[in-house]
Amino acid sequence: MHSHRPPTAGTSEGSQHPRKVLVSKEDSRNLADWLNKSVTPAELKGFADKYPIEFEKKEFSLAPPRLDDWMTRRLKESAAHKPAEAAEKTWLSVQLKVLDIAGPLVHLHQLTKQGRPLDMEEVSENVKVALELTAAASYDISRRRRRNILNHTDPRSDYLLEDPKSFSSKQTVSSLFGKRFLEAMLKEADQDEKLSRRGPPGPAPKTAAGPVTRSKAGRGGRGQFPFDNDRGGGRGRSALFVIPKKAGGYRPIVNLKALNNFVAYSHFKMEGLEAVKQLLEPGDFMTKIDLKDAYLFIPGAKRTQKISPVMKVVMGHLRAKGIRLIIYLDDILILSRSFSEALDHCAVVADTLTSLGFVINETKSVKQPVQRIDYLGVVVDSTKLSFALPQEKMDQVLKLCKKALGSKDITLRDISKILGNFTWAIHSIPFAQMHYRQIQDFHIQQLHKWDRDLSKRIILPAEARSNLDWWINNLQIVNGKPFFPRSPHLEIYSDASLSGWGAICDDVRTRGPWTAADRNRHINELEILAAFHAVKSFAGGSSKIAIKLYLDNSTAVCYINKGGGTRSISLSILANLLNSFCEERSISLEAFFLPGKLNVEADEESRAASDSSDWMLCRRSFKTIDNIWATDVDLFSASWNHQHDRFISWRPQPGAWAVNAFSKNWGEFKAYAFPPFSMISRCLAKVKAEEARLLLICPVWPSQTWFPSLLELACDTPRILPPKSDILLSAQGDYHPLAEKSQLLLSAWMLSGQACQTKAFRQKWSTFCWQEAVQPRILHTRPPGTLGQIGGQSTTSNFTWDPNVVLDFAKADGENESLRLNRLSAKLTTLIALTSLLRVSEIAAIERSSVRFDDGAATLFLSKPRKTQHQGPLSSIKIPRCPDKLVCPVDCLGLYVYVTDPIRPASNVDRLLISNIAPYRPVSASTVARWIKSYMERAGVDTQTFSAHSTRGAAASKAVASGVPIESVLTAAQWSRESTFARFYHRPIAPSEIAFQDDGSSEQL
DSSP, X not given: OOEEOOOOTTOOTTOOSOOOOXXXXXXXXXXXXXXXXXXXXHHHHHHHHHSOOOOSSXXXXXXXXXXXXXXXXXXXXXXXXXXXXXXXXXXXXXXXXXXXXXXXXXXXXXXXXXXXXXXXXXXXXXXXXXXXXXXXXXXXXXXXXXXXXXXXXXXXXXXXXXXXXXXXXXXXXXXXXXXXXXXHHHHHHHHHHHHHHHOOOOOOXXXXXXXXXXXXXXXXXXXXXXXXXXXXXXXXXXXXXXXXXXXSSEEEEEEOTGGGGGSOOOOOXXXXXXXXHHHOOTTOEEEEEEBSSGGGGSOOOGGGOSOOTHHHHHHHHHHTTTOEEEEETTEEEEEESSHHHHHHHHHHHHHHHHHTTOOBOTTTOEEEEESEEEETTEEEETTTTEEEOOHHHHHHHHHHHHHHHHSSOEEHHHHHHHHHHHHHGGGTSTTTGGGSHHHHHHHHHHHHHTTTOTTOEEOOOXXXXXXXXXXXXXHHHHOOEEOXXXXXXXXXXXXXXXXXXXXXXXXXXXXXXXXXXXGGSOHHHHHHHHHHHHHHHHHTTOOSOEEEEEESOHHHHHHHHTTSOSSOHHHHHHHHHHHHHHHHTTOEEEEEEOOTTTOHHHHHHHHSOOOTTOOEEOHHXXXXXXHHSOOOEESSOOTTTOSSSSBEESSOOTTOSEEOGGGSOGGGSOEEEOOOGGGHHHHHHHHHHHTOEEEEEEEOOTTSTTHHHHHHHBOSOOEEOOOOGGGEEOTTSOBOHHHHTTOOOEEEEEEESOHHHHHHHHHHHTTTTSSTTSOOOOOOOSSOSSOEEOOOOOXXXXXXXXXXXXXXXXXXXXXXXXXXXXXXHHHHHHHHHHHHOOOHHHHHTBBSTTOEEOSSEEEEEBSSOOTTOOSSSOOEXXXXXXXXXXXXXXXXXXXXXXXXXXXXXXXXXXXXXXXXXXXXXXXXXXXXXXXXXXXXXXXXXXXXXXXXXXXXXXXXXXXXXXXXXXXXXXXXXXXXXXXXXXXXXXXXXXXXXXXXXXXXXXXXX
16 A cells, blocks of 8 residues: 655654645555455455464454353344344444454554564555455445345345446445446336336227226235226126125125226236335334225216326325325325324324315224234234234134035135135235145136036045145144345345256355256256255255345246246146245245346356266165165265265255364264265375274275375275276266276275274284285275175186176166166176076077067077087077066067167168167177176176176076076087086186185185
């Protein structure tokens, strides 16, 4: 920071007058820029690291004093604790920013007291940082001032505050908002005004002579349309009926809904309960004035007989006197800060109306100030800032619901009456709309079915009856809906793209990919699902808070706020899930539309590329490992790939138990970790520091620097995971590129940071790999199976693999119909090889035209002689049907024929097996071998040792061990002598898992 001091006359060195300094233009610009931006958490941390402070008095710190526990409890018990907590949060935030400034100043103060020459560059840097933090604190206060003013003047424009382009550093030096912000606000208002003039599209007006206007707003959504219809013109039919008034008499109601299609649109805004929410302040005293037959006292020319805004002039006169009031037709609610003020304001309003010739209905008016009053059918409570249903209204709703449930059938008119009451309860019952969607959908269906005949009697389905049950059981409990606070606890921005979702809250970002199932959803569904993930991520552990949710999809906003809808079942289901989540936690949620160009950060997160370390370990492999070493917490995972219900994510995630595994003490639970490979060293250090036990999944990379530490912390025999292509999966079901190429070997290690446990294990292993004389051994799975332990080299030719391993995998692989063609081809060829003992070249030679099915088997003919056949007709193979369809080769063959026949080219009508991609040509024996080997590998067979041809020996050995006569086996395999089978194929079946052995002995797990 540079400054220039102009020379002054008559100023001596000992002068007591302060010297004026001139701040340079460059420094002025820097200050202006600092005053219009905040300091990021990373920058704050950098300042703290740069100017470390330690106090001799340990109990002292530069932290704001926390609220006393006893005062916290008293605050929670108070009626207006939410506004107070919001204010406390605001002041605490401001105090933190002010105290941030103290760091560099204290650092500078201590430097001046040390008595050594000062480094002026260091002093200047201290002052510069202090000035920057001061400006940031001022910027935060300016932001809060702007939001406070805008919430009272133009709440619809509050989203402009988040756009940095709305403010200029030059303009906001002298003005809080500045010219640029006002221009942006005026532009938005001008667009709204143009849209309101245009009105909704519709058919051309077909009105009779004389002007006609339409009012869209009305109590309970009911429009009112005075009109003058020419008797000579076209006629329409409108229902006219009466309903009883509370004070006696009847109120006429005319249903002009059908007429709306032929009425010219004219915008007309009315005040109501939403205005009450905006104007009512905590602790206000209220009075009410009701006018009797108000419009009969206002003479009007015939051409202007319509809903007149004449009362707007009167209300404007009263509001100019500082009186807060809301008028709905002839009901006027007056709000005042004190009891005496309420009396005065009520008298002024009453006198003014009386002087204008209006008659006040004294019976329905409330002139004695109260803090709880009936207005427009709800109870307004200023102490709780809430709406509630009056007791008589609740009794009416309960009576209607119980009557409907007690009847065998019900008329559509009665359902309409019930839904009308439910609709009016929206203002007073949290999540009311969510709890009548089923009966509303059923009502709409029946109206269409019976051509809107309300006298039809119908039987309520179970879903509709469950809605009525909820109202009967919960209405008394949940009655009373607090206003949504002007300053919510959380503001969350969410967005969805076709590849993933993203969200941001208080500058904390998160994101996630869509799973293969979710990627097929409509974008509107993805937007609601993204909002759901965002709320679960940032408020999963919270309750009794308010959340303002910003989305750039108006359909999603509508469905969330209304707890569903009547047009899309899938959107309603997702909106119901989100609202149910909030209801269980007493979370008040409101969604707001934010144009996509302003929702930039959430959009960036939703489109961000997937993390290269974000993979899911095969669940079958994990379960096998977890059965050996039981764990209960997954340390490094996301919402889509966690292995335990209790998991810790790197950033906020839906359903996460905690965030950032390194912030937890791993010694307090049984932890499982499959971390990014770059964090393995850090994990090993934490295990050692906290003496924790950890099940760690990591690659077998002996050349890495952390591998010796891994061996040092091992407290049990490590296991090698089967090297199959689907050992690691992405959210979309794709294979890891290294695993797909068999270039990644993963292992499971039980580690302990306690020296006594690792020492005992090393002593147990000392005869194998901890003696210097022993040559290094390679890591491998021995004998082959779904899981192996790390051990020494052995000869696997003494064993063959167990076909049950492949059959069990085939069962776990799911229904044949769910398999893609490549998976189906591999499964079919493997099952044929195991059940027929055919060579791969013979399987490739099966003719399509030879395939015959009967009830108990399938018959196949080869297109060429078998290897050992020198004469005679071509061989036929009969494969029996298996009771278990998941491993039945006949069922698999039938589905394969059904799938491939439509795509089989005309040039290939002979060979059964075709390629998995166009142009679907016949496959060779090498391709069949590759299919079988890939299926064996995925099942867990060690394909480094056993080839596709080994199916003959494995299946034959298993058959003989199961008691099948040797002659039958020789005939099926076409071995001429038993010695051939005994010498080259007959081997004992290896157990699926064998522990490490060094001296030739083995221990079965």
